Amino acid sequence: MLSSDIIGPVHPEIFDLKELKMLSVMCVISGLSIIAASGIPALFFSSSSISAHRLTVLLFIAGSLLGISGTVMALYSPIPFVLSYNWVLPFGQFSVSVDKLSAFFLFLIFIIPALGSVYSLGYWKQSEHPENGHKLGLFYGLLVGSMAMVVISHDGVLFLIAWEIMALSAFFVLTTEDEKSEVRKTGWIYLVCTHIGTLLLFALFTFWNKATGSFLLEMASALPSGVSSVLFLLTFLAFSFKAGFIPFHIWLPGAHANAPSHVSAIMSGVLLKIGIYGIIRMTGLLPVIEPWWGAVFLAVGAFTGLFGITFALAQRDFKRILAYSSIENIGIIGMGIGLALLGRAFAKPELIILGMGGSLFHVWNHALFKSLLFFNSGAVIHATHTRDIEQMGGLAKSMPFTALFFIIGALAISALPPLNGFAGEWLLYIGLFKTLGLSQIPDLAFAGFASVALAMIGTLAVATFVRMYSTVFLGSSRFPLHDPVQDSVKSMQIPMAIVSVICICLGVIPVLVAPFLDGAVRAWVPLVGLSVSVFDLAPVSWLTTIGFSLFVFFAVYALWMKIAKTKHATQKGITWDCGYSEPTARMQYTGTSFTRTIVNLLSFMLQPKIREREKMVHFPEKKIFHTSFPDLVLDRLVLPFFELCNKIVPRMYVFQQGQTHLYVLYILLMIIALFVCSGIGVGL
């Protein structure tokens, strides 16, 4: 049946298109089911069995491969296929579909957690963690499977069910080490936040059902502007808790810091993006877009980005820095969504394509480099047994590969060319600058301010990651380490290497993502009669030229250095340090001192807590200096509020006397009160 000239894309003449679409959905569903169940067989093995762990990973990878093949097939079908069954529940139905927007997110869900699963072989060895290894494996699989289910749900009720499974299994994976009180505390905060989000989702889908007459997630035909504004606000609030826009980010830094590193990697890289997916999906279904929605997202995004990176700059916990930087990146993604919404409100397709394209590209990019950096954090923490970067130093010599992977991730996340972070932000920048050219809508030019915020975020990100890289990997070791430090095992390095290579490839040859991006943007909003690609609007081939020339120049230089080495006398010596001959490791700049000036400048945002004690006596005595940067929202607003509640609520105990007749009295009083109320109601 296959003729020799058709090897490339599958043509409809060869396979029945409907069958192909059916097959694609089936592949995705069975893939995600295998992933979700991947941790179950291991439960029948002994709790320290390594082969059980390997089996889990193997099943996970098999499921991912099946899922990826289904997703690739979905890319070839012009119209998404909807698979529906009725079920016994009184509302909603089992309805799934894999369109190109879902496919875009499915790639993330199938690729990054699979790498994380391989990583866990070395990082969370079953033999070293018999008490919680199987639990982690079970819920890790369930989390990833349910994320995939969320993304392909075509029905509000199914979406909610999958969402709740996802939220709960995320709770269990992040509280893997539930014997630690800090882990339990962050777990609780997460649980509360995610359920506020779920509650808002209930409101959203109920309202959606009311407005459109069904739970199906299909483009609404026409909605009054008030109704769609309410739907938009509910969407924004409900998903912001998961995505982590400020001030809804409060669960995020603690949760990312305290989870095992590969879990942090998929939480930051993938789970936050499910929140973004929700926003993109739901806004795509609304027929009319109000201009202020885009403005809200631009403003919230810019604020989130600046706030997130400022806090990242001040932290000293390796994983907390990465967590705050995730908040920053979510802000950037939000700015892209804002630009795209503005483009839809004003019917400017180029803004839609550049905004949504930049935003989605950044979704991929952030997932890649952030998981790379979290994998890295695991390797470093394994070697040093601490998360405090001020106790590290000089690791590049003992862990050269880890250091190399880190610098690739750091360059990418600081959005520097020629890596993928820059390529994504470049689209967004061009979109923001294009608003200036639209003279018929002068108000839109205020979007230009967002580009300045983006530039500032960029330089602060450079500062953050220079600080991090140099404090952890450069200089000399600040404290003697317990064991000799060496590079991590192969199973941890291979995932990092794969992600690094993808980061470089997407940075130098961004055109690779064009088909994925174009499909996803058009799945968000059908741009009828417009065949322009993302990269037609931004001449991305130049990034390839510049990227390659950077590499070529550097290679030539490295070669020249090899040759020139023989010609020039190169001596080794201690750091010159203006002639000081006895430098010690304690004299180096620490991460905190490195950012001291910039933190002082930004202290109006950071509100640092400084504890200092210096006795003024004739001979200097021991001095204490301690700074900390409590989260503005969590530590200064939310927790004090609940503490206040804790103080007030006990006063209600007087009503709770434990005597039956008193409770009967309460019931009587209540009934009387209800009668009175209804009497007033009738009277009105």
Next chain:
Amino acid sequence: MIDIGIHLVLLLILPPLLPGIINKTKALFAGRVGPPVFQLYYDIFKLMRKGMVISETTTWIFRAAPIITLICVFIAGLLVPLGNAPACLFFMGDFLLYAYLFGLARFFTTCAALDTGSAFEGMGASREVTFASLTEPALFFAFLVLVKLSGSLSLSGMLHAGSIGRYPAGSVAPLVMIIIGMYIVFLAENSRIPVDDPQTHLELTMIHEVMILDHSGPLLGIIEYASSMKLFVLGSVLINIIIPFYSGVQWLDWLIFIGGLLCLSVVVGITESVIARLRMPRVPSVLIAAILLCGSSFVMVLR
């Protein structure tokens, strides 16, 4: 084709002359003879032939940083139009690459400084990233103004290279504001007085000079060359905004441009002679003034 040739030759050969002129101007102000204008060429040639001492604390970052900086500045130089000709490379969004290439250079320079494990160099790196986070918004506001005025998303178009027509009428005030703002950015980015002192009479050796304390020999030579090229590249953007006319005759335009650049060096020399260097804690206020100037200029062109 000839333009591209001249562009490359100027970009590669002219830069070390500019610090020479600045120093000569300063010397004249101080009533000294001063070093010859070609001093930096001699220095670079001398350094390239020397051996070097490398600290045992350092890694490959320390050796790679100077050349990465040079490559970044060189490619940024290819994106900037010199004279009245379009740049060697121009495309939509090239100004973003221009700004971010300097970011890449900064990443490696500061990492190399911290690589030595010296408190001095850490201090310099810390100041560098702090001040960069203030110059960048000013630069982007200036870009916004230029994009709005010219309607082009490429440096060559923004600076009206290759055309006689200049900015629309009524754009003088915003342009003057961004010229002042960009001049402050130019001084800060090139570590000149009042932000930094290239002669570095302490305040613990200031910013740029302290970051390269441990570099020696060819590495130092490359750094010197790269920083003079940075002066040239950033200066060319400024000159292109300042010079309101070109004759349209190829050779005359090139002369006007080179003359403008030399004048800029003299102006920098005069600035350095008449203004005292600021104390470090005062520097942010100047940079914030630059942001405000460029920002208000943007608000002006919006209305």
